Amino acid sequence: MATLELNGLRKRFGDTQVLRQIDLSLTDGEMLVIVGASGCGKSTLLRLVAGLETPTAGTVRLDGRDITQLDPSARDIAMVFQNYALYPHFSVFDNMAYGLRIRGLSKAAIQARVDAAAAMLGLGDLLTRKPRQLSGGQRQRVAMGRAIVREPKLFLFDEPLSNLDAKLRVQMRAEIRRLQRRLGITSLYVTHDQVEAMTLGDRLLVMHEGRPAQLATPMEVFEQPADTYVASFIGAPAMNFLPAILTEHGAAARLDAGPTIRFTDGPRAGPEGMALTLGIRPEHLTVGDPQLRVQVDLIEPLGSETLIHGHLPTAGAPPMVIKVAGRAPASEAIAVGIQAEHLHVFNRETGMRKAPGA
Amino acid sequence: MDRRTVFGGWLLPVLLVLPQLLLTGFFFYWPAGEAVWSSMTSQDAFGEGVRFVGWDNFAELLADPLYLESAVRTVVFCGAVSILAMGLALALAVFADREVRGRHAYRTLLIWPYAVAPAMSAVLLLFVLDPRVGLLGRWLNRMGLDWDYHLNGNQALLMVVMASAWKQVSYNFIFFLAGLQSIPRAVTEAARMDGAKGWHRFRTITVPLLAPTTFFLLVVNLVYAAFDTFGTINALTHGGPGKDTETLVLKVFRDGVVNQDIGSSSAQSVILMLGVIALTAVQFRFLGRRTET
Numbered sequence: 001m002a003t004l005e006l007n008g009l010r011k012r013f014g015d016t017q018v019l020r021q022i023d024l025s026l027t028d029g030e031m032l033v034i035v036g037a038s039g040c041g042k043s044t045l046l047r048l049v050a051g052l053e054t055p056t057a058g059t060v061r062l063d064g065r066d067i068t069q070l071d072p073s074a075r076d077i078a079m080v081f082q083n084y085a086l087y088p089h090f091s092v093f094d095n096m097a098y099g100l101r102i103r104g105l106s107k108a109a110i111q112a113r114v115d116a117a118a119a120m121l122g123l124g125d126l127l128t129r130k131p132r133q134l135s136g137g138q139r140q141r142v143a144m145g146r147a148i149v150r151e152p153k154l155f156l157f158d159e160p161l162s163n164l165d166a167k168l169r170v171q172m173r174a175e176i177r178r179l180q181r182r183l184g185i186t187s188l189y190v191t192h193d194q195v196e197a198m199t200l201g202d203r204l205l206v207m208h209e210g211r212p213a214q215l216a217t218p219m220e221v222f223e224q225p226a227d228t229y230v231a232s233f234i235g236a237p238a239m240n241f242l243p244a245i246l247t248e249h250g251a252a253a254r255l256d257a258g259p260t261i262r263f264t265d266g267p268r269a270g271p272e273g274m275a276l277t278l279g280i281r282p283e284h285l286t287v288g289d290p291q292l293r294v295q296v297d298l299i300e301p302l303g304s305e306t307l308i309h310g311h312l313p314t315a316g317a318p319p320m321v322i323k324v325a326g327r328a329p330a331s332e333a334i335a336v337g338i339q340a341e342h343l344h345v346f347n348r349e350t351g352m353r354k355a356p357g358a
Numbered sequence: 359m360d361r362r363t364v365f366g367g368w369l370l371p372v373l374l375v376l377p378q379l380l381l382t383g384f385f386f387y388w389p390a391g392e393a394v395w396s397s398m399t400s401q402d403a404f405g406e407g408v409r410f411v412g413w414d415n416f417a418e419l420l421a422d423p424l425y426l427e428s429a430v431r432t433v434v435f436c437g438a439v440s441i442l443a444m445g446l447a448l449a450l451a452v453f454a455d456r457e458v459r460g461r462h463a464y465r466t467l468l469i470w471p472y473a474v475a476p477a478m479s480a481v482l483l484l485f486v487l488d489p490r491v492g493l494l495g496r497w498l499n500r501m502g503l504d505w506d507y508h509l510n511g512n513q514a515l516l517m518v519v520m521a522s523a524w525k526q527v528s529y530n531f532i533f534f535l536a537g538l539q540s541i542p543r544a545v546t547e548a549a550r551m552d553g554a555k556g557w558h559r560f561r562t563i564t565v566p567l568l569a570p571t572t573f574f575l576l577v578v579n580l581v582y583a584a585f586d587t588f589g590t591i592n593a594l595t596h597g598g599p600g601k602d603t604e605t606l607v608l609k610v611f612r613d614g615v616v617n618q619d620i621g622s623s624s625a626q627s628v629i630l631m632l633g634v635i636a637l638t639a640v641q642f643r644f645l646g647r648r649t650e651t
Contacts, residue, residue: 052547072550079551085544089566098562099552150552 002063002153002186003028004049009058011044018044020210022058029184031177033201033218035191037233041210042190046156049188051075062153078147079156083163084139086131086146092118093127096146117145120179137168144176148183155180155187161196173199194234198222206230224344228351231279231344237307237321239279243348246274253278253345257312259291264341266356276354279344282307282323289337294320299328308334390631397624415625424601425609425626432584432605435519439587440579442523444572447530452560454531455538465535472528476589483521484594507595511602514595518603521594522587529582530575537571538564570645577641581634606630 009022019041026032034042047053049060051072059068067075078099086095093114100110118124121141131139140160147155157176161169177200180187189200197204198218206213206221206229214226225231225239232238244253247260250267253276254260261278287308294310297319306328311317313333322336345354365371400411419425454465471479489495489506498505507514541564549559565572588607591597597604597612604612606626614623 050547050551052550071555072547073553073555075551077551079548081544081548083542083544085542085548087545087549087563098549098554102553102558146548146552 003061004154004186004188005059005061005064006045006049007059007061009045009048009060010056011041011048011053012056018210019048019055022212024205024212024215026186026188029186030202031180031187031189031200032203032205033189033191033197034205034207035194035197035233036207036213038192040207042192042207043158045207046079046158046188046190049154050077050079050156076150076152077154077156078150078152079158080143080147080160082159084131084143084160086139086142088131091128091130092123092134092142092145095131095142096149099146099150113149113151114145117149120148121145136164137172140164140168140172144179148179152185155185157187157189157191159191159193160189162191162193169193176200194236197234206233208233224353224355225279226353228277228279228346231346235281237282237323239281239344240285240320241318242278242280242312244276244278246270246276247272253343255292257292257314257317261291261338261340261343263343263345263356268345268354269357270354275348277346277348277351278338279346280338280342282321284339284342285320285322286337286339287322287324287329287334290335291337292335293333294322294336295333296331299330301327310334393624393627393631395624396620397628398621399624400621401618411621415621416629419622419625419629428601428604428606428609431515431603435515435522435587435603435605436580436583438519439522439526439583440576442519443526443579444530444534444575446523447527447575448534448568450527451531451534451538452564454535468531469528471524474525476525476586477593479525480521480590480593483517483524487517507599509599511599514599514603518587518591518594521590522583525587525590526579526582530579533571533575534568537568541567573644574641577637581637584630584633 004024004026006022006024009019009024010017011019022045024032034045036042044053048055051067051070055068059066061067062075062077087098090098096114096117097110100113105113114127115124118127121144123138123141123145126134126138126142131142134142140163143160160176161172164172173196176189189196191197191200201218203215204218204221205215206226208229214221214230216224216226221230221234225234228241232241243256244261245256246268247254248262249272250269252260252262255278293313294308295313296308296310298309300307300309304325306324306326308322308324308328309319310322311319320336322334346352347354397415398410398412400409400414401407450468454461454468474482484492486492487495487505487507489499489508495505504510505513507517545567546559546563549563554562584605585607587605588611591603591605591608592611595603597608607630610623610626610630613619613626
C-alpha cells in the first residue's frame with residue numbers, strides 16, 4: 001500500500017517524443033486506469049513507473065521516496081503483463097514462489113502465501129502444472145497470483161485481459177476489481193478497452209499523443225469530456241459530431257444542417273458566428289422528431305436495441321449513428337431530433353469543451 | 359492440421375528423392391561401405407595381397423595403448439574445445455543481445471572468423487604464437503616464460519585447443535544470440551520485476567530457457583572438435599610434438615595415408631563413424647521430443 005506521484009515525466013525515443021508531460025498522483029489504495037489508442041504512450045508510462053524504461057525527464061515517487069533511478073528489481077512493484085510472461089520452465093507454484101524466494105522468505109511462509117493466493121484465484125489444483133498446460137484464463141490467473149503473493153506496494157497491469165475471449169474478459173474484469181478492492185493495493189491499469197476503463201477505475205486518465213487529455217472519474221469523463229478526442233474515445237458507439245456556429249449572443253447554436261438549438265445549461269461566451277462542434281451521443285437522438293433528416297445507410301439490430309447508421313443529406317456530411325430501443329423503422333430516411341439537454345459543445349478550432357459561461 | 363502431401367503413384371516421389379539419394383549414395387554410403395570392408399582386411403606392406411581378417415583390426419586397436427591414449431586425448435581435446443568455444447560464445451552473445459550502440463557492427467564482426475579457412479587461421483596463429491617469429495610467442499619468452507610448442511606437448515595442446523575453439527566461437531555465437539532473442543522480453547522483465555538481479559536472473563531464467571540451444575550446440579561442437587579440426591591441428595603441429603596433439607582423426611590420417619596401414623586406418627574411421635552416428639541419434643531423439651511438446 002502506497003501513494004504514487006509522477007512529476008513532469010517525459011520520455012523520448014530518438015526523435016520521437018512519446019510522453020510529453022505527465023503529472024499524476026495516486027492516493028493509497030486507488031485504482032487509476034490509463035486509457036488511450038495504441039501509440040498514445042500509455043504503456044510507456046507504465047514501463048517508466050516499473051523502471052523498465054528510464055524517463056528523459058521527471059521523477060517517480062513511491063510513498064514519497066524518489067525511485068526514478070532505481071532498478072526494477074529494487075522497486076517493490078508487481079506487474080501483470082499482456083501476454084502473462086510466465087516462466088515457461090517453472091511450475092505454477094514456482095512461478096508464484098520465484099519472487100518470494102529471492103526475498104529470502106522461509107519455505108513455510110512461501111507455501112502459506114502461495115496457497116492463499118492459489119485459493120483466492122482457484123488455482124489450487126494446478127500448482128504442479130507447467131504454463132503450457134494451462135488455458136489462457138488460467139495463465140492470466142497465475143500472472144495475477146504471481147503479483148499478489150509478493151504483497152507489493154504497487155500493482156501495474158499492462159492490458160492484462162486483451163488476450164482473453166470476450167466472456168472470460170468480463171469475468172476476469174470483475175475479479176480483478178474485487179481483488180484490488182479487497183487487497184487495497186494501489187494500482188495502475190493500462191487498457192485500450194473503454195469498457196474496462198469505465199468499470200475498473202476509481203479515476204480515469206485518457207491519454208492522447210503522449211499528453212493527458214483528461215483525468216477524472218469515469219462518469220465525469222463520460223458526461224463532461226474535456227475535448228472532442230475524449231468524447232469520441234469514451235462511449236460506444238462513438239459520439240456524433242455536427243458542425244455548427246454560435247448564435248443568439250451565445251444562447252444557441254445553429255447547425256450547418258439547418259436547425260438552431262438553444263443551450264439548456266446556459267449561454268456560451270464567444271463572438272457571434274464562432275465555429276463550434278456539437279457532440280451528441282447516439283442514444284440521445286430521438287427518432288420521429290422532425291429536426292434533422294437522416295439518410296439511412298445501414299441498420300444493425302443488436303437485440304434489445306438497434307443501431308441506425310446514416311448521414312445528413314448534404315454532400316460530404318459526416319456519418320451519424322443513432323441508437324434506438326427495440327426495432328428500427330425500415331425506411332430510407334428518418335426524422336431525427338437532438339435532445340438538447342445532452343448536447344456537448346466544443347470549440348471547433350481547439351477541440352476543447354466549451355462549458356456554460358466560458 | 360495434416361501437412362503431409364500424399365502422392366498417388368511411386369514414380370514421382372522416387373524421382374523427387376533421387377538426386378539426393380544419388381548424392382548421399384555416391385559421396386557417403388559408397389566410401390563408408392569401402393571403409394567398412396577394408397577395415398576387415400589386411401594388406402601386406404607392398405600392396406601385393408589383401409586378406410580378409412574379420413574383427414582382427416578392431417581387436418588390435420582396442421588392445422593398442424597408443425590408440426587408447428589418442429582416444430583419451432581426443433576426449434579431453436573435444437571437451438576443452440567445446441567448453442571454451444561455447445562459454446566464450448555465450449558471453450559474447452549476452453553482450454550482443456543488449457541494447458547498445460553499434461551492436462550490429464559488433465555482431466557482424468563476430469561472425470567473420472567462421473569464414474576463415476581452418477588452415478589459414480592456423481597459419482595466422484603461427485605468426486602470433488611462434489616462439490621465434492610470432493609476436494606473442496617472442497613476448498612470452500622475453501617475459502621469462504618458456505614458450506615453445508614445438509617442444510612442450512601441453513603448450514601445443516593448449517594452442518590447438520585455442521585455435522580450434524576460436525574458429526567455432528562465431529558459429530556458437532550466432533546460435534546463442536538467436537536463442538537469447540527467442541526468449542520473450544517480457545519473461546526477463548517479469549523476472550526483473552520479481553526482484554531477480556543480473557546473475558541470478560541469468561542462472562534461473564536465461565540458462566534454463568537456453569537449454570535446447572545449448573544441447574544442440576554441445577553435440578555440434580563435439581562433432582566439430584572430433585572431426586573438423588584436422589586442418590587446424592595438422593597445419594599447426596602435425597600432431598606433435600611426438601604424439602601430444604594427435605587426435606583420432608589425425609591418427610587415421612597418419613596410419614592410413616602416411617603409413618599406408620589401410621586396414622587399421624579404416625577400422626579407426628569406422629569407430630569414429632559409429633561415434634558420430636551415436637551423437638547424432640542422441641540429438642535427433644532429444645530435439646524430436648522437444649518439438650512434440
